[in-house]
Amino acid sequence: MYELHDLINDPLQITNLAYDPAYSEVRKDLEEQLHQLEIEKLWINMPKDV
Numbered sequence: 755m756y757e758l759h760d761l762i763n764d765p766l767q768i769t770n771l772a773y774d775p776a777y778s779e780v781r782k783d784l785e786e787q788l789h790q791l792e793i794e795k796l797w798i799n800m801p802k803d804v
Contacts, residue, residue, distance in 0.1 A: 756781065 758772040
């Protein structure tokens, strides 16, 4: 489950925008960034003999 909040208009983080269709492009971009970070972390932590 993801969370995405508009901290300017919703500073108390009441409304989760992660599944709002209007924010689908933002979510897609963030998912791609997260995936890339996960890949980089795997490479950093991969044993040398693999």
